[in-house]
Amino acid sequence: MxxxxxxxxxxxFTLNGKAVAWLGSPAAPLLDVLREGFxxxxxxxxxxxxxxxxxxxxxxxxxxxxxxVAAGRASGAEIVTIEGYKNTPGFEILDRAFAGAxxxxxxxxxxxxxxxxxxxxxxxxxxxxxxxxxxxxGNLCRCTGYNAIVTAILAxxxxxxxxx
Amino acid sequence: MSISESVIKTDHKRKITGEALYVxxxxxxxxxxxxxxxxxxxxxxxxxxxPPELPSGYFYVDKNDVKGLNRVHIVQDDxxxxxxxxxxxxxxAIGMMVGPDRDxxxxxxxxxxxxxxxxxxxxxxxxSDTIFVDYxxxxxDAEKAFREADRVIEExxxxxxxxxxxxxxxxxxxxxxxxxxxxxxxxxxxxxxxRAVAQATGYRPxxxxxxxxxxxxxxxxxxxxxxxLAAQAAVAAIKAGRPxxxxxxxxxxxxxxxxxxxxKCRYKAAIKNGRVTAMDIDVIYNSGAYITLSPVVIQRxxxxxxxxxxxxxxxxxxxxxxxxxxxxxxxxxxxGPQTFFAVEMMMGHIAARLGEDALGFxxxxxxxxxxxxxxxxxxxxxxxxxxxxxxxCEACDFKSKREKYNTQTGTKRRGIGISLxxxxxxxxxxxxxxxxxxxxxxxxxxxxxxxxLTANTDMGQGLDTTFSKIAAGELNIxxxxxxxxxxxTDRVLDSGPTAASRSIMVVGELVRRGAAxxxxxxxxxxxxxxxxxFKEPDFVIPFNIKEFKGDAYPTCAWSVxxxxxxxxxxxxxxxxxxxCGSYDCGTPIDRRILIGQMEGGFMQAIGYASMEQxxxxxxxxxxxxxxxxxxxxxxxxxxxxxxxxxxxxxxxGPFGAKGAGELPAVGGAAAYLEAMEQALGGVPLNxxxxxxxxxxxxxEKRGNAQ
Ligand code: FES
Ligand code: FES
Numbered sequence: 001m002x003x004x005x006x007x008x009x010x011x012x013f014t015l016n017g018k019a020v021a022w023l024g025s026p027a028a029p030l031l032d033v034l035r036e037g038f039x040x041x042x043x044x045x046x047x048x049x050x051x052x053x054x055x056x057x058x059x060x061x062x063x064x065x066x067x068x069v070a071a072g073r074a075s076g077a078e079i080v081t082i083e084g085y086k087n088t089p090g091f092e093i094l095d096r097a098f099a100g101a102x103x104x105x106x107x108x109x110x111x112x113x114x115x116x117x118x119x120x121x122x123x124x125x126x127x128x129x130x131x132x133x134x135x136x137x138g139n140l141c142r143c144t145g146y147n148a149i150v151t152a153i154l155a156x157x158x159x160x161x162x163x164x
Numbered sequence: 165m166s167i168s169e170s171v172i173k174t175d176h177k178r179k180i181t182g183e184a185l186y187v188x189x190x191x192x193x194x195x196x197x198x199x200x201x202x203x204x205x206x207x208x209x210x211x212x213x214x215p216p217e218l219p220s221g222y223f224y225v226d227k228n229d230v231k232g233l234n235r236v237h238i239v240q241d242d243x244x245x246x247x248x249x250x251x252x253x254x255x256x257a258i259g260m261m262v263g264p265d266r267d268x269x270x271x272x273x274x275x276x277x278x279x280x281x282x283x284x285x286x287x288x289x290x291x292s293d294t295i296f297v298d299y300x301x302x303x304x305d306a307e308k309a310f311r312e313a314d315r316v317i318e319e320x321x322x323x324x325x326x327x328x329x330x331x332x333x334x335x336x337x338x339x340x341x342x343x344x345x346x347x348x349x350x351x352x353x354x355x356x357x358x359r360a361v362a363q364a365t366g367y368r369p370x371x372x373x374x375x376x377x378x379x380x381x382x383x384x385x386x387x388x389x390x391x392x393l394a395a396q397a398a399v400a401a402i403k404a405g406r407p408x409x410x411x412x413x414x415x416x417x418x419x420x421x422x423x424x425x426x427x428k429c430r431y432k433a434a435i436k437n438g439r440v441t442a443m444d445i446d447v448i449y450n451s452g453a454y455i456t457l458s459p460v461v462i463q464r465x466x467x468x469x470x471x472x473x474x475x476x477x478x479x480x481x482x483x484x485x486x487x488x489x490x491x492x493x494x495x496x497x498x499x500g501p502q503t504f505f506a507v508e509m510m511m512g513h514i515a516a517r518l519g520e521d522a523l524g525f526x527x528x529x530x531x532x533x534x535x536x537x538x539x540x541x542x543x544x545x546x547x548x549x550x551x552x553x554x555x556x557c558e559a560c561d562f563k564s565k566r567e568k569y570n571t572q573t574g575t576k577r578r579g580i581g582i583s584l585x586x587x588x589x590x591x592x593x594x595x596x597x598x599x600x601x602x603x604x605x606x607x608x609x610x611x612x613x614x615x616x617l618t619a620n621t622d623m624g625q626g627l628d629t630t631f632s633k634i635a636a637g638e639l640n641i642x643x644x645x646x647x648x649x650x651x652x653t654d655r656v657l658d659s660g661p662t663a664a665s666r667s668i669m670v671v672g673e674l675v676r677r678g679a680a681x682x683x684x685x686x687x688x689x690x691x692x693x694x695x696x697x698f699k700e701p702d703f704v705i706p707f708n709i710k711e712f713k714g715d716a717y718p719t720c721a722w723s724v725x726x727x728x729x730x731x732x733x734x735x736x737x738x739x740x741x742x743x744c745g746s747y748d749c750g751t752p753i754d755r756r757i758l759i760g761q762m763e764g765g766f767m768q769a770i771g772y773a774s775m776e777q778x779x780x781x782x783x784x785x786x787x788x789x790x791x792x793x794x795x796x797x798x799x800x801x802x803x804x805x806x807x808x809x810x811x812x813x814x815x816x817g818p819f820g821a822k823g824a825g826e827l828p829a830v831g832g833a834a835a836y837l838e839a840m841e842q843a844l845g846g847v848p849l850n851x852x853x854x855x856x857x858x859x860x861x862x863x864e865k866r867g868n869a870q
Contacts, residue, residue, distance in 0.1 A: 041189035042182020044380075046331045047414040051791035054331055082182035095180055099172045102756040105764065106624025107179030108331040108380030114180065133799040140791065142329050142381050143624045145763030146799040147806070148756075 013074040015040070016084025026072030030064075031055045033071045034081060042082035042111045046140070053139030056112035057081045063119040065138070082111035090118055093160040094152070101152035105143035112139050117153045122164040126157055167637050167819045168811075170756035173629045174648065175378075175622060184378040187335040187349040188411050195337070196223075197266045198400050198410040199273045201259045202420065203251035206285035206488040206784030210249060213258060216275040222263035224276065225400040232366030236395050237359055238388045243454040243491065245364045245395045251280070252453035253488050254784050255420035257392075262400050262408050285488035287784050289428060289450045294486035296451050297459045299466060301712030303538060304477035306434075309442030313434035317514050321431065321506035322851040323833075325778040325786075326424035326771075328495050329796050330623075332380020334421060335411035336393045338401035345398050348375040351390035352382050353661035354651050355619050360391035361398045372398075375652040379623040383768070383829075384494030386623065387663050388456050389421045419789040422493025423778065425449040425461060425484070427502035429469070431510045434477070438518060440511075440529060442477035445469045447503060451484040452491035458484035461492075463592050463709070465499030467716045470538050471507035472549060472584045473529035478538055480712075489780045494663065496765060496829035500587060501772065505852060508583045508834030512841075513848050522838070523553070523566075523582055530584070541705050541715035545814065549584055552724040552746040552810045556582065559808060560726050560744045569842050577845070578741070580728040581838025585831025588717030589814075589823025590666040593707035597700045600660035602671055606635065606678040608692040614639065614682065615647040616675055618659040620667045622648075625825055626757035627667055633753055634672050634818045638679035657695075665721070665823030668753055669814070674698065676818035701816040719814050721827040722748040725766065727835040728804075731843035733863055736856035738840060740802045743770060747827055748810040751820030755809065758824060762807035765828025770805075771797045773833035773852045 011022040015038060022033050031048070034040040034057065043066055046054035050068040057066045058080040059073075085091050094114055097103075104110050113136060120127055120135035127135065132153045133146070141149060178184040201213075215224035227234050227246040234248065235241035247258045261273035286292050310316060336349035338361075345365060351357055354374040362372045374394070379386065393410060401408040412421070427449050434442035447466050451458040466482035515525035531537070533546045557563055565580045572578065590596055605617040616635055622628040632646040649655070659671045674696040682694045700706075700718075707714035728742040745766045752758040775795045778788040788794040807828070813820030833852050841849050844862055851858075 035189075036192065040182075041185070044186070044332070045188065046333075047791050049414065049790055049792065052331060052414075086181045095177075098180055099176050102170065102173065102760045104173065104176055104179050105626070105760060106331065106379065106381040107175070107184055108186065108624075110180055111182040129803070133803055137798045137800045140331060140796060140798060142331050142383070142768070142796060143764045144760055145765075145767035145797075145802075145805055147763050148760055150799065 011071050011075045013076060014078040016080055022071050026070060028071045029067050030069040030071050030074055031066040034066060040081045040083045044108055044111060046108065053112045053116065054109055056115050056139060058115055058119060063116055082114060085115060085118060089163045090160060093156045093163055094118065097152040097156035101148040101155060103144060103148040103152040109139055109141040113141065113149055117156065118164060120153065121157055121160060125161065125164060129154065167633060168752040168755045170754050171629065171633065171643060173626055174632055175628055186332055186380055187337060187377045190337065194407065195409045196262045196264055196404055196406050197269050198260050198262045198397060198408045199269050200257050200396070201261060201273050201276050203247065203254060203256040203258055205251060205280050205282055206254050206287070207283045208251050208280035209283065210247060210251060210258065211279040211281050214277045216272060218272065222272060223400065223404045224259055224261055225403050226259035229399050229403045230364055232364045236392050237363050238391060238456050239459050240455065242456060243392065245399060253490055255490060256453065257396060260396055260400050262404055285784050287487055287489060287780055287782060289448055289485055289487060292485040292487055296455045296484045296486055297462060299462065299482045299712065301480050301539065302478060303540060306442040306444055306477040306479035309477040310434045310444070313436050313441065315435045316432060317435065317517060318432040319510060319513060319850060321429045321509055323427045323502045323505055324853055325426050326495055326776055327418055327778055327794055328383040328385030330381030330383055330385055333412040333414055333417040334386065334389055334393055336390060336397045337407060337409045338394065338397035339407040340401050340405060344371045344373060345402060346373045347394045347398060348377050349390060350379045350386055351376050352386045352621055352623060352663060354621065354653050355658045356391050356661055357394045358653050360395045364395035365398050365402060373652070373654045376621045376650050379621060382623040383496045384498060384663065385421060387494040387661060389493060414791060415789045418794060419786045420490055422456060422491055424495035425451065425458065425492040425502065429503060429506040431506060433510065433514055435514065440475055440514065443470055443475050444479045447482040449484045449502065450487055450492065452487060452489045454491040456491045456493045460592060461494065461499035464588065465503045467539055467588065467592065468500050469503040469507060471504055471511065472531055472586050474531040474535040488784050490786060496768065496826045498664065498826060500830045501769070501833060504585045504830050505833045509837060509850060512838055516848065526584060537716065539716045540713045544703055545719050546812055547722065548748050548810050548812045549722055549724060552722060552748065555746045555808055555810065556724045556726050556744055560728065560742050562726055565728065575733045576730055577733055577843045578728065578730050579839040579842030580726060581835045581842065582724065582726045583831045583834035583838065585723045586720040587665060587823060587827040587830050588720050589669050590717060591664045592716055593709050596670060596698055600698065602659040602674060602698040603657040604659045604671060604674045604678060604696050605657060606682055606694040608682060610689050610691050613645045613647055617656045618671055619651045619656050620659055620662045620671055621651055625761055626754065630668055630753040630757060631672060631675055634675050635679045637819065638676050639683050665826045668824065669817045669822045670698065672818040672821065673816065718816060719822050721823050723827050723831045725832045725835040727770065727832065727839045729839040729843055731840065731859060736859035736863065738774065738843065738859065740770060741804060743802050743805040745828065745832065746808040746810050748812050749824035749827060750814040750817050750822035751811055752809060753819060753821050758809065759807050761824055762828045763805060766805060766807060766832050767797050767802060769829050769832025770802055770836055773836035773854060775853065777853045777855060
């Protein structure tokens, strides 16, 4: 990432439960800040144009495509990436469900999918199949054809009462 | 436990936690970033290329820096690593700018001035004057059959580009290490990359090391292209004396890397007593600006041009022609999806012209065990299509729906279609025997763990897991005692590319044989190494590529797909209501992994037929170069998709398994289009992708005619 000339505009936010400060440009895409500034390489870059969902993270409880969010918008926010989410009880359930359904092929969409699933289930612990499909429709997966992912999320819903 | 019983994939944990390292995830400290300078013209002579004044630490790299041969070896020595006197498509690589700061590199690359002398590009296949390859073959006596025919039916079918759209774009890092160059990145075939890098750098083979990183999908798209990119990155890294990383952004990847070849196929069928007695088939694939994999792609295309049917008399021609557009390459199915689409539509249309039911007509022509194949080989094994057709028809109530949808009113019209396909498992012809000559090793450590050493890669299809299961199954030890590390040419011999649905059937069988030997020779506490070499199965009739005679494939994987659509006749938009496929890939090595492969591939086939549209404009530029302009299916597009298995064990494959990965991409498109035909009231359709605009055109024409 390009060294910034203006360093006074540091952006403070919480990343996976820890207070951090970004000293670079507030205009930098959050995606780059997370990957390169903070080493959260589980946040994937599939398009950089808001079309694929591989870069999805949770910002104040909402799923966002981090490539479309300027670092400045993270100011004061709470951000969760897969690096943090993997230590939660919700992850454990999703992990088991994804493993059991064979929902991970190349894995490039997976961190984004998991966070999308977490948001779906937090807002709606017992979603219908259609709601799950709609909920992940912003996350592209070229490998699976989506069935296994949908099955996994529904299975997690059945198991995860109150864990989201 | 049966081998087919599913296990948790061995790569699951590191992927789901985000810990798996893809090439873009390596620390960038000390790396130089590379940006390709690409031709802005579809065809031109290069008069002068002037890089700007470069700050220290920045390098401009071009053909003058190629110390070896300035040709990337794919099927043959082919495109230049960096352009020489001419550029042949928009995007042809002229040079590369490298340096420590990405934005500066970008800026400097933009300042290179290129003086072109423009030449008239060839964009359309019809205008091409360069035929890269031209194959012919015959079976029986087609001329006689045409002379004696009751009637002759002729049609032309066309298919478009299809972009692999793997979610991780292409990326390579080249690291000079003393006298050596180390390459790692996203790829299917480390030894292809190895050869290409050695040739471009002029290094001896032992000076080149290639490893693959966790690869985020490939589908054929990372079969040949990484050889090109690695050769370029290696040349740049050697010049700079520093590691160089090149990772494409999505637009660069979509616009300039190889895709599925667009095709135009002319079919002429001779009909006698209600049966097809001969076909005269002329297949043309748009190769783009360079040859790349086109010869082998078109071989597969024409061998399969008569589909799953036994047609006694054939006259087949296949050409790959040059245009000044992006060079096409491998995409799951590898030349098969184009001709299988064409022949399935053709058979349906013949049936309609004869007043017969399409499926019934197809059933009369389906190959059976013992039949002579298109190339004069033998179907050595049972052809399970009739049972699979029954399975699919029952699963989606095909016959009654097909009947019912013949009479419809209202603005929403439904249709259902079915298509049959095979995929010849493994390399075409004698490729395995003459070119690849696969070798694998098993390394047993004193503690009783066994490492599988192959050059094959897991790009998501689950190969690490399935290989492990094969070895563990044969050795009768637990899965956690099997080790599979990412292929590294310093550690593994060349077991061939991860392509052609060969990995399990061919390499997996070597793993199984090696494991069986190790089991017999097992010495507790010792270190042991077992090596296995490919051997062509005894029953195979050796294939002669000059005449296209013999067994093109030892066996086939079979599929039956049905697709049901609902067309909104006001908007032209079609919704897929049901998509049901049955697949025979032999005994599954892991049923869940296999189903996952089939579902993903079937989805790609539906995308291919419907929404995935990409074309070059008259200047040769591809405009659909982003995921907003090139649409691939999302989770809401085909909610009803389901895949069934038919398990017909193949005796020469490990535990009865045969080729799998490509099969689901081959047959689905025709089922979609046949369903659209019915929804449109029975009009014969002949091209894919078939868009809402295409549907509207037909509806309007009909409206005007009424
Ligand atoms: S990388 Fe952000 S949506 Fe694709
Ligand atoms: S698993 Fe490969 S993109 Fe989803």
